[in-house]
Amino acid sequence: MGVATRLSEPLDSAPIDAFATDAPEGGKEDALSTLACLVAADMEACNRTIVARMDSEVELIPRLAAHIVAAGGKRLRPLLTLASARLCGYAGDRHVSLAACVEFIHTATLLHDDVVDESVLRRGLTSANAVFGNKASVLVGDFLFARAFQLMVADGSLQVLGILSHAAATIAEGEVLQLATQNDLSTTEARYLDVIRGKTAALFAAACEVGGVVAVRPRAEQQALFDYGMNLGIAFQLVDDLLDYSADQATLGKTVGDDFREGKVTLPVLLAYQAGGAAARAFWKRTIEASEQTDDDLAHALALIADSGAIQETLERAANFAAKAQSALGIFPPSVIRTTLHRVADYTLSRVR
Amino acid sequence: MGVATRLSEPLDSAPIDAFATDAPEGGKEDALSTLACLVAADMEACNRTIVARMDSEVELIPRLAAHIVAAGGKRLRPLLTLASARLCGYAGDRHVSLAACVEFIHTATLLHDDVVDESVLRRGLTSANAVFGNKASVLVGDFLFARAFQLMVADGSLQVLGILSHAAATIAEGEVLQLATQNDLSTTEARYLDVIRGKTAALFAAACEVGGVVAVRPRAEQQALFDYGMNLGIAFQLVDDLLDYSADQATLGKTVGDDFREGKVTLPVLLAYQAGGAAARAFWKRTIEASEQTDDDLAHALALIADSGAIQETLERAANFAAKAQSALGIFPPSVIRTTLHRVADYTLSRVR
Numbered sequence: 089m090g091v092a093t094r095l096s097e098p099l100d101s102a103p104i105d106a107f108a109t110d111a112p113e114g115g116k117e118d119a120l121s122t123l124a125c126l127v128a129a130d131m132e133a134c135n136r137t138i139v140a141r142m143d144s145e146v147e148l149i150p151r152l153a154a155h156i157v158a159a160g161g162k163r164l165r166p167l168l169t170l171a172s173a174r175l176c177g178y179a180g181d182r183h184v185s186l187a188a189c190v191e192f193i194h195t196a197t198l199l200h201d202d203v204v205d206e207s208v209l210r211r212g213l214t215s216a217n218a219v220f221g222n223k224a225s226v227l228v229g230d231f232l233f234a235r236a237f238q239l240m241v242a243d244g245s246l247q248v249l250g251i252l253s254h255a256a257a258t259i260a261e262g263e264v265l266q267l268a269t270q271n272d273l274s275t276t277e278a279r280y281l282d283v284i285r286g287k288t289a290a291l292f293a294a295a296c297e298v299g300g301v302v303a304v305r306p307r308a309e310q311q312a313l314f315d316y317g318m319n320l321g322i323a324f325q326l327v328d329d330l331l332d333y334s335a336d337q338a339t340l341g342k343t344v345g346d347d348f349r350e351g352k353v354t355l356p357v358l359l360a361y362q363a364g365g366a367a368a369r370a371f372w373k374r375t376i377e378a379s380e381q382t383d384d385d386l387a388h389a390l391a392l393i394a395d396s397g398a399i400q401e402t403l404e405r406a407a408n409f410a411a412k413a414q415s416a417l418g419i420f421p422p423s424v425i426r427t428t429l430h431r432v433a434d435y436t437l438s439r440v441r
Numbered sequence: 442m443g444v445a446t447r448l449s450e451p452l453d454s455a456p457i458d459a460f461a462t463d464a465p466e467g468g469k470e471d472a473l474s475t476l477a478c479l480v481a482a483d484m485e486a487c488n489r490t491i492v493a494r495m496d497s498e499v500e501l502i503p504r505l506a507a508h509i510v511a512a513g514g515k516r517l518r519p520l521l522t523l524a525s526a527r528l529c530g531y532a533g534d535r536h537v538s539l540a541a542c543v544e545f546i547h548t549a550t551l552l553h554d555d556v557v558d559e560s561v562l563r564r565g566l567t568s569a570n571a572v573f574g575n576k577a578s579v580l581v582g583d584f585l586f587a588r589a590f591q592l593m594v595a596d597g598s599l600q601v602l603g604i605l606s607h608a609a610a611t612i613a614e615g616e617v618l619q620l621a622t623q624n625d626l627s628t629t630e631a632r633y634l635d636v637i638r639g640k641t642a643a644l645f646a647a648a649c650e651v652g653g654v655v656a657v658r659p660r661a662e663q664q665a666l667f668d669y670g671m672n673l674g675i676a677f678q679l680v681d682d683l684l685d686y687s688a689d690q691a692t693l694g695k696t697v698g699d700d701f702r703e704g705k706v707t708l709p710v711l712l713a714y715q716a717g718g719a720a721a722r723a724f725w726k727r728t729i730e731a732s733e734q735t736d737d738d739l740a741h742a743l744a745l746i747a748d749s750g751a752i753q754e755t756l757e758r759a760a761n762f763a764a765k766a767q768s769a770l771g772i773f774p775p776s777v778i779r780t781t782l783h784r785v786a787d788y789t790l791s792r793v794r
Contacts, residue, residue, distance in 0.1 A: 089600050159493045196446035200579050203556070223620055226553050228577055230586070231613035237590055237606035241599055249602065253590035261499045267576055268501050 120162065126425055127170040130184055134166050137188040141235055152220050152228045156195055157241050165189045165295045168320075172299025172313050175425045182302045185239050186248060190295045192236035193252065197259055197291075199229035253417050255294035262286015271351040273361050280355055281322070284329075289321025296320075305351035312419040316429065319413035323436045326406035329354035330440060333393045345386040351376050355405065357389075359398035368392055403440055410437055447512040472784035473515065479778055480523040483537055485520050490541040494588055505573050505581045509548055518648045519544045521673075525652025525666050526776045533656045538592050539601060543590035543648045546605065550612055550644075552582035600654050608647035615639015624704040624730050626714050633708055634675070642674025646721075649673075665772040669782065672766035676789045679759035682707035683793060687745045704729050708758065710742075712751035721745055756793055765789055 139317060143154040166187035173183035203222045220228075233256070240249045266283045269275040296317030300310035332347040333356050347354050353376065361372045371388065375381050393399060410433040420426050477484060495506040519540035526536035573581075581636045586609070593602045619636045622628040649670030653663035685700040686709045700707050706729065714725045724741065728734050746752060763786040773779050 144614055144617075146618045146621065148617050149614065197583075200583060203575065203579055222556065224617065225619065226556055227613050227616045230550075230553060231610055231617065233583070233586065233664070234606055234609035234613055237602070238610060241603045241606055244599060246594055246597060246599070248589070250594045253587055253594055256587035257584055257591060260580050260587055261497055261502065263580045264497075264501050264577065264584065265499045267580065268499065 102144055108159070117429060117437035120167075123171055123425075123428045123432055124163075126428060127167065127174055128240075128439060130170040130174070130187070131163065131167065133181070133184045134163075134170065134187045134191070137185050137239075141188060141239060142192070142232065144231065147150055148220075148224060149231055151226055151233060152224055153195070156198060163191065164324075165194050165291055168292060168295040168317060169299050171425055171429060172296045172317075173302050174299075175313075175420055175423065175429065176300050176303030176305045176309065178299070178303035180302065182243055182245075185243055186293075186298050186302065189236040189239045189252060190291065190298070192232040192239070193256055193259075194291060196229040196233040196236070197263070197287075199225045199232070201263070212269070245301065249296055251294050251297055251301065255290045258286050258290040260286075262288070262290065266352070267359070269353050272353055272377060273358070273372060273377055275358065276351045277355065277358060280353065280358060284322055284325040284370060285318070288325040288328075289318045290299075292321030292324070293317035309419055312416045315416035316413045319409045319416065320433055320436065323406040323409040323413065325431065326402055326409065327436055327439055330356055330399060330402045330406070332356075333390055334399055334440065345389075348386055348389050349381065351379050355402050356393050356398040359401050360393045360396040363396045363398070364392065399440075403437065406437055410434065472781060472788035473517070473520075476520055476524055476778075476785055477516075477783045480520065480527060482709060483523040483527070483540070483655065484516065485521065486537045487523065487540045487544070490538050490592075491544055494541060494592060495545070495585065497584065499571040501573075502581055504582055505577055506548070508573070508583060509551060510771060516544065517677075518547050518644055521645060521648040521670060522652050524778055525649045525670075526655050527652075528666075528773055528776065528782065529653050529656030529658045529662065531652070531656035533655065535596055535598075535775060536594055536652060538649075539651050539655065542592045542596075542605060543588040543644065543651070545585040546609055546612075549582040549586040549589070549646060550616070550640075552578045553584070579695070579773055598654065600653055604647050604650055604654065608643045608786070610773075611639050612717055613639075615641070615643065621706070622706050624710070624732060625706055626725060628706045628711065630708065630711060633706065633711060633756070637675055637678040638671070641678040641681075642671045645674030645677065646670035662772055665769045668769035669766045672762045672769065673786055673789065676759040676762040676766065676786065679708060679755055679762065680789055680792050683709055683752055683755045683759070685709075686743055687793065698742075699726070701739055701742050702734065704732050706754050709746050709751040712754050713746045713749040716749045716751070717745065721749075752793070756790065759790055 143150050169190050170183055171188040203225050236252070237249070240252060262283050262285065265279070266287055269279060269283060293314045294317070296313040297310050300313040329347065332344060332354070348357075355374060357372065361369060361376075364372065371385075371392065375385050375389065413433045414430050417426055417430055464752050496503050522540040522543050523536055523550040589605070590602070593605060615636050615638065618632070619640055622632060622636060646667045647670070650663050652794060653666040682700065685697060685707070701710075710725065710729060712730075717725065724738075724745065728738050728742065766786045767783050770779055770783055
């Protein structure tokens with residue numbers, strides 16, 4: 089297909105001038121939109137697959153699924169599958185249904201995470217479990233998960249099935265590990281990284297790797313895509329955890345302080361706790377470990393984190409992972425889409441104001 | 442392998458005399474134990490796979506999984522996979538890991554069902570979510586589900602992956618439909634049957650069909666195994682729903698009256714409601730539809746159901762499905778294992794005292 093060929097062409101001959109040179113710093117925020125534009129037709133097809141395949145004779149299923157799937161979100165993960173395939177010069181359409189699989193798996197984990205986290209806001213809307221109840225959220229999540237595997241079976245690649253079933257197991261492990269580290273300030277940074285590698289980065293990595301698999305690229309390129317996704321996912325989650333203590337609610341689209349109220353031990357908290365004096369440590373122990381919180385505590389937590397330098401430190405860690413993600417792209421020849429994926433890593437960091 | 446050959450040999454030459462003739466009525470209760478004996482070595486191997494594959498570096502996972510998996514239960518579903526493969530004369534060992542997949546999928550649905558149903562007892566032990574919490578139950582269920590697919594990928598059959606991913610989607614649909622019919626006495630018997638076909642019989646059917654697939658039997662035999670499992674599963678669930686209004690708690694291994702308290706619209710309730718006079722209907726509307734229950738209501742519900750003939754009617758429906766299951770076995774030549782599968786259908790009914 090013409091589009092695919094164009095996207096993976098050497099940068100020099102890229103027909104879209106806007107991407108032929110480095111955009112100024114301010115342009116970073118648009119990297120995701122640019123990526124979405126570059127694979128817009130693929131994403132439209134993917135959205136059609138999503139809507140068609142989340143259907144069921146059991147009417148509550150599409151209704152609940154629509155609440156979270158159709159709400160849209162950034163569609164970041166399927167975007168990565170579509171873009172990775174195009175980066176590899178793939179000209180077929182298998183990546184479309186596999187991108188839908190990736191989104192279904194992601195949506196299933198969101199639905200189950202909603203049950204888990206009792207969060208009130210998700211993607212700016214009221215969460216599915218607040219509207220439909222815990223039961224329905226768990227079961228529709230199970231349905232979407234099963235549907236994802238049906239789609240993969242229809243695609244017919246055991247390698248893809250292996251990649252995404254492994255990712256699904258790793259996500260669950262990461263989520264359980266997060267549960268085990270909850271309210272525990274003795275959690276190490278390494279263990280925290282294990283949590284976010286599992287709960288977030290594993291699916292980013294798999295989403296990218298699948299793009300290289302459908303394009304039947306050499307193992308080294310598939311591994312490079314996996315590495316890009318893994319490091320991008322870690323950077324993304326680090327920033328997400330950071331935003332929970334710094335963004336305003338409108339920007340974040342979820343409730344600021346959710347992590348704090350749930351006693352999640354994220355890097356900003358770990359760093360602020362470790363850097364803190366006796367009073368700060370006592371505060372964190374009371375609020376995070378003992379889960380004893382008053383209405384004023386969130387404001388104090390935000391202040392402690394701001395003063396401790398934890399925001400900057402977390403951002404630096406994220407920048408290191410984003411750089412690793414960018415470095416993994418080096419195996420591919422320069423192209424519009426490679427440049428854009430490179431910028432997506434910068435964009436991940438730019439969400440911090 | 443010798444065992445497999447023996448089990449699928451014509452009945453006349455069956456070396457185990459005890460199964461060569463029809464056992465007296467009282468012997469029916471042992472059909473499941475007999476089946477377990479016939480595939481004992483396979484089941485031991487299956488149990489080893491289950492224990493090995495539910496392991497994870499995240500320590501909470503094997504601990505929680507052990508609570509429900511190692512608690513044992515009847516292992517009815519993997520037993521069906523093992524027995525179906527042997528019925529087909531299969532002499533390999535693929536059925537062992539696939540039987541473990543079937544049990545993992547079943548266990549995942551139990552864990553998610555525990556979250557959903559808030560039941561206090563499961564398999565006679567305190568339920569996993571009562572001990573470990575809802576969060577962990579959902580996530581470990583997800584892990585086992587993903588593990589099941591990893592095992593299937595390792596087995597390498599897209600046909601098996603298709604059968605079990607379809608079953609998983611159907612189970613979720615059945616569970617959601619059950620949710621939609623909850624507290625609704627206008628539910629038809631047909632819709633109730635859709636619920637139990639999905640939530641229970643679909644996995645019985647898939648478990649059996651997989652046995653025919655690994656044995657590479659003609660499609661008609663695979664379909665016959667599917668039909669056996671489907672009808673057996675429906676009979677099994679009908680009896681299960683009946684026992685919730687008639688068994689004593691020790692026999693059932695779960696809390697009698699769970700369905701009643703949750704407002705589940707099962708066939709005994711539907712039949713008693715439809716056969717009831719104005720007072721009975723008002724009672725069911727208050728307790729099931731409006732969920733207004735007092736301590737004395739369960740006893741009254743049990744009495745209404747006993748007096749309405751609903752127990753006998755439900756049992757007759759179950760007997761019809763059990764007969765269909767037995768009839769599906771007709772395509773296979775007589776053998777010890779065929780006779781035992783035949784008796785398992787009778788056993789399903791014999792659980793009613």
